[in-house]
Structures are given as C-alpha cells and as structure tokens.
Amino acid sequence: xxxxxxxxxxxxxxxxxxxxxxxxxxxxxxxxxxxxxxxxxxxxxxxxxxxxxxxxxxxxxxxxxxxxxxxxxxxxxxxxxxxxxxxxxxxxxxxxxxxxxxxxxxxxxxxxxxxxxxxxxxxxxxxxxxxxxxxxxxxxxxxxxxxxxxxxxxxxxxxxxxxxxxxxxxxxxxxxxxxxxxxxxxxxxxxxxxxxxxxxxxxxxxxxxxxxxxxxxxxxxxxxxxxxxxxxxxxxxxxxxxxxxxxxxxxxxxxxxxxxxxxxxxxxxxxxxxxxxxxxxxxxxxxxxxxxxxxxxxxxxxxxxxxxxxxxxxxxxxxxxxxxxxxxxxxxxxxxxxxxxxxxxxxxxxxxxxxxxxxxxxxxxxxxxxxxxxxxxxxxxxxxxxxxxxxxxxxxxxxxxxxxxxxxxxxxxxxxxxxxxxxxxxxxxxxxxxxxxxxxxxxxxxxxxxxxxxxxxxxxxxxxxxxxxxxxxxxxxxxxxxxxx
Numbered sequence: 001x002x003x004x005x006x007x008x009x010x011x012x013x014x015x016x017x018x019x020x021x022x023x024x025x026x027x028x029x030x031x032x033x034x035x036x037x038x039x040x041x042x043x044x045x046x047x048x049x050x051x052x053x054x055x056x057x058x059x060x061x062x063x064x065x066x067x068x069x070x071x072x073x074x075x076x077x078x079x080x081x082x083x084x085x086x087x088x089x090x091x092x093x094x095x096x097x098x099x100x101x102x103x104x105x106x107x108x109x110x111x112x113x114x115x116x117x118x119x120x121x122x123x124x125x126x127x128x129x130x131x132x133x134x135x136x137x138x139x140x141x142x143x144x145x146x147x148x149x150x151x152x153x154x155x156x157x158x159x160x161x162x163x164x165x166x167x168x169x170x171x172x173x174x175x176x177x178x179x180x181x182x183x184x185x186x187x188x189x190x191x192x193x194x195x196x197x198x199x200x201x202x203x204x205x206x207x208x209x210x211x212x213x214x215x216x217x218x219x220x221x222x223x224x225x226x227x228x229x230x231x232x233x234x235x236x237x238x239x240x241x242x243x244x245x246x247x248x249x250x251x252x253x254x255x256x257x258x259x260x261x262x263x264x265x266x267x268x269x270x271x272x273x274x275x276x277x278x279x280x281x282x283x284x285x286x287x288x289x290x291x292x293x294x295x296x297x298x299x300x301x302x303x304x305x306x307x308x309x310x311x312x313x314x315x316x317x318x319x320x321x322x323x324x325x326x327x328x329x330x331x332x333x334x335x336x337x338x339x340x341x342x343x344x345x346x347x348x349x350x351x352x353x354x355x356x357x358x359x360x361x362x363x364x365x366x367x368x369x370x371x372x373x374x375x376x377x378x379x380x381x382x383x384x385x386x387x388x389x390x391x392x393x394x395x396x397x398x399x400x401x402x403x404x405x406x407x408x409x410x411x412x413x414x415x416x417x418x419x420x421x422x423x424x425x426x427x428x429x430x431x432x433x434x435x436x437x438x439x440x441x442x443x444x445x446x447x448x449x450x451x452x453x454x455x456x457x458x459x460x461x462x463x464x465x466x467x468x469x470x471x472x473x474x475x476x477x478x479x480x481x482x483x484x485x
Contacts, residue, residue: 008128015093015126022126027101033057036106036114037078045114048106055080055116056101056124058153059094060131070115073100077159083107083115090121097127145466145474158467164283165456165468169236171279172256172450179271181232181258186221188214188238192431195219195375198241201251214240219375219447220434222259223404227442234258236452247464248396250472254452259404263446265387268401269364272391272448273300276362280459289459291394294360296458298393302362307351310365314355319347340421344369344384359392371421374414374428376402391450394458401448408439 015022031053039045057073057080069084069091082102084091094100101122109115132154144151152159173183191210193200195217205212218235225233236256243249260267276298280287287298311319317330327346331338336349347369359365366389367382376386387403405411415430456468466472 011128012126015123018093020090020093020123022123024122024124027056027122027124028054029056029101030054033073033075033080034078036080036116040080040114045106046108049108050105052103052105053116054101054103056099056122059096059098059100060153062094062096071100071102073102074153077156077163081109081113081115082118082121083109084118084121088118088121090123094121094123095127095130097129097131098123099125099127142474145472148471152470161456161460161462161468162470164460165452167283168279168456168459169254169452171282172275172452173236174282175275175278176234176256176258179232179275181234181260182230183235184222184225184230184233185237186215186218186235188240190215190221192429192433194429194431194434196241197373197428199243201240201242216241217255217449218257219449220431222257223442223445223447224434224437226259226261226445227437227440231261232259245473247466248454250453250465250469252473253465253469256450256452257448259445259447261443261445264403264444265366265389265401265446268446268448269302269304269389269391270300271446272364272399272401272450273302273362276450276455284459289461291360291458291461294394296361296393298362298459302364302391304364304366306367307347307365307369308367310355310359311347311351314358315350316354319350342369342371342421344371348372356392356397357395360395362391362393364389364391373402374411374418375405377405377407378410393455396454396458397451398455398458399448399450401446404442404445404447406438406442406445408435411435411438 012022033055036045036055039048055073057075059071060074060079061072063070064086067086069086071082071084071094072079073082082100082104101124102116102118103120104116104118107115107117131150152162176183189203189205189212191212193213193216196219198216200213200216202211202213204210217239218237222233222235234257236254238252238254240252242251245251258271260271277287277300280289280298289296289298305313308319311317324343327343327350328341330350331346334350334353336353338346338349351365367379367385368388370378370384370386373386373388376388379385379387389401390397391399391401405414412435415428415435418428419430453465453468457465460468462468
C-alpha cells in the first residue's frame with residue numbers, strides 16, 4: 001500500500017506544481033447530468049440549444065479526435081457528453097474516473113446527439129487510479145466484491161438492482177403509511193435477542209459491564225408498541241444473524257416487520273399481497289417479473305396451501321400417516337440435520353427440503369406444527385398446529401407471519417418448552433420482561449416479517465442476495481494479498 005500511496009502523492013504534487021488543484025472545495029452546477037439526460041429522453045433539448053449551463057460528472061469515456069475531444073460525463077445512471085477543444089491544457093491531466101466540471105452552451109453534434117460545448121473545463125476531483133475498462137468488471141472477482149463503489153460504476157446491472165431495492169423499500173414504506181401504519185424504531189442493541197431462532201452477534205457494553213446482542217428481529221419490541229396502544233406499527237431496517245453466508249443469506253439483511261391490533265394471519269396475507277403488488281407496480285410498472293426461465297405474477301390472489309398438503313403434493317408422502325421412524329429415515333435419507341427430534345420440526349425440515357423449491361408462483365403455506373415457533377397463537381380449529389404462514393416465490397421464502405400469541409401464561413410455557421426441547425444455542429431465549437409486558441394485556445394481533453433482500457433478488461432476476469445488497473459481507477482472508485496491498 002505504501003508504494004501505491006507514494007505514486008498517488010507524486011501525481012498530486014505534479015498537478016499542484018502545474019497550478020492545478022486536484023480537489024477544489026465546490027462547483028456550482030446549474031443543470032445536473034440527470035436533468036440533461038431526462039430532457040434528452042423527452043426530446044426537449046432542441047429548445048435549449050444555445051443555453052449556457054454549468055454541469056459536472058464523472059468522466060467515464062474520453063474520445064479524442066483531431067478537432068474535438070468528447071468526454072462522457074456520468075451521474076446517477078445517466079450520461080451526457082462535453083465537447084472540448086483539443087488545445088485545452090487541462091485535457092492532458094484528465095483521465096477516466098476524474099470528476100469534471102464544464103461550463104458552456106448546449107449544442108447539437110454532427111451525429112444528431114447533444115453536448116455541452118465547453119468554454120470552461122474544471123478538474124473537480126482527481127481519481128489517482130483510473131477506472132478499469134467500462135463494462136469489464138468480473139462479477140466473481142475479489143475486487144468486484146471488495147470495491148463495491150467501483151463495481152456499481154462498472155456494472156450497470158448491479159447499480160440497477162441496488163437502486164431497485166432502495167425504491168422497493170420506499171414503495172413498501174409508502175404503502176404501509178397509506179394504511180395507517182406508523183414506522184417506529186426498535187433497539188438494535190438488545191439485552192435478550194428474540195423474535196426468531198438464530199445465533200446472535202454478541203457485544204459488550206462497558207458502561208454497565210454486560211453482554212448485549214445485535215437484534216435478530218424487532219418483533220418483541222414492536223409488540224411492546226402494540227401493548228402500549230399503537231394499533232398499527234412497522235419498521236424497515238437491518239437485522240443481524242451470525243449464521244450462513246450464501247446465495248440466500250447474509251449476516252446483515254433488511255426486513256419489513258409489521259404488527260396490527262385486532263388482526264390475524266389472514267389479515268397479514270391480505271396485507272402482504274396488496275403491499276407487494278403496490279410496491280412492484282410503483283417501482284417496475286408491473287407486478288409480473290422474469291426470474292430465471294420463469295415468469296412470476298405477484299398480483300393479489302396468491303395460492304394458499306397447508307404445509308401438510310404441500311408435503312403430500314411435492315414430498316411424495318402423507319405426513320398424517322407417516323410414523324416417527326419413517327420421518328427419521330426420511331431425514332437420514334435426504335441428509336437433513338435435526339439435532340433435537342420432534343415430529344413437527346421434522347415435517348418443517350422435510351417441507352424445506354422437498355417442497356420449497358417448487359413454489360415458484362407466490363404462495364402462502366399455512367398452518368405449521370406448534371413446535372415451529374413459541375411466539376404464535378395455537379390454531380383455533382386444528383389442534384397441534386399454529387396460525388402461521390410463510391410466503392414463497394421463485395422457490396424461496398420471502399415472508400413469515402403469525403396470529404400473534406397474546407396469552408402471557410402460554411407465552412411463558414412455550415418459552416420454557418423451547419429451553420427443554422433444544423440446546424441452548426438453538427432455543428428461543430426466555431425474555432421475562434416481554435412476558436411481564438404481555439401480562440398487562442395485548443389485543444388480538446397479526447404480525448408479519450418480509451425479507452426485503454430476497455424479494456429484491458427475485459424481482460430483479462438476481463441469482464444471489466449479494467447482487468442486491470450494496471456491501472455484502474466477504475471474508476478478508478478470501479482476498480488475494482495483492483488486493484490487500
């Protein structure tokens with residue numbers, strides 16, 4: 001790294017020795033590149049010919065001709081070119097990646113395109129490393145994963161996916177506010193992690209000499225708002241689970257969680273269908289997306305199927321007739337690990353292995369075994385089951401929802417059952433404070449968590465959530481030594 005910095009220092013000294021400041025403090029822009037690109041798209045620039053403007057952007061291409069030099073200026077996914085006199089002294093110090101300011105008039109080129117004819121050219125920020133060739137980024141390279149800011153410049157598809165994810169977040173947020181939900185924050189640092197079965201990240205709060213946790217879910221705190229009298233609450237933000245890193249998992253991910261008083265899991269299905277449809281239509285202009293070789297339609301009216309029926313249809317066996325020994329043999333045959341056997345959890349694991357991948361069109365899988373979660377209300381008509389659903393699309397889970405448990409005695413008992421059934425690192429921790437808060441009364445409530453990253457992955461046709469997360473986690477040891485230097 002020292003040798004690189006020495007090269008950069010020498011370059012900057014050369015510029016300053018020539019009277020060129022490589023990092024001026026500001027530049028007054030009258031017409032951003034984005035605005036000029038939009039006017040060109042709408043065929044409105046003819047009326048602007050001869051108008052004097054000031055604009056700026058990153059130089060992504062420089063084309064030198066005997067009588068003119070064209071510089072493509074790039075900003076926020078939009079390109080606009082500047083025409084510069086080849087005799088302009090500053091040109092010899094500008095390369096791809098530099099931020100450049102231009103002052104001049106809008107003209108039409110011989111090829112019918114538009115440009116700013118530069119009367120003033122300004123170096124606004126020197127890229128001491130020139131950009132790699134445009135469009136040549138290797139999506140699997142350590143450089144691509146480590147230097148995501150550069151990857152977003154070089155790879156328009158990556159940039160579009162990340163931008164689409166951001167717009168989806170905003171569209172969901174607006175859809176929730178329209179329905180009277182209030183977005184309200186919950187603690188990221190928590191004394192007891194809860195709301196999911198996951199391994200947490202542990203930290204130390206030195207001021208009180210205690211170990212606390214990064215949240216794995218905002219669920220128990222959002223429920224406290226329901227207890228406090230907020231009838232509709234939600235939060236969109238990051239969760240942290242110290243677990244897998246693969247095409248569907250990143251230790252830091254984003255979700256939307258929402259809770260509604262006097263509602264149940266049927267209401268949450270309606271909320272999921274409607275808000276997803278509205279968000280996709282707002283962002284993409286259509287609820288129909290291409291994912292791999294399949295077309296997925298997110299219009300309301302999603303299929304509903306019970307977990308046991310899904311196993312019958314896709315698993316090739318009848319879960320109601322299978323014995324425990326048969327289920328254990330099936331788990332062993334499919335190499336599905338289950339540290340602590342229970343019939344309900346075995347059925348959930350077999351569903352995940354055998355059925356999930358077949359659920360391409362949006363589908364609600366409903367009525368799970370009661371062992372699958374300690375936070376869900378028992379089914380009102382089916383003993384041994386809970387009123388829970390998971391939503392699937394593209395063969396992946398995208399949401400999880402319950403008719404929420406609001407009986408404090410049952411909640412305490414379910415937490416204790418978890419402690420007895422599972423090893424310490426798998427059991428849902430017993431949160432005494434939450435149980436006591438629940439004892440003061442929580443109305444009937446429906447709750448849902450939607451995986452923003454997975455949904456964004458599906459609707460943008462990405463193969464991995466790394467393709468929609470701006471800065472996914474990558475092991476530093478996986479990087480070659482020369483990248484580190």
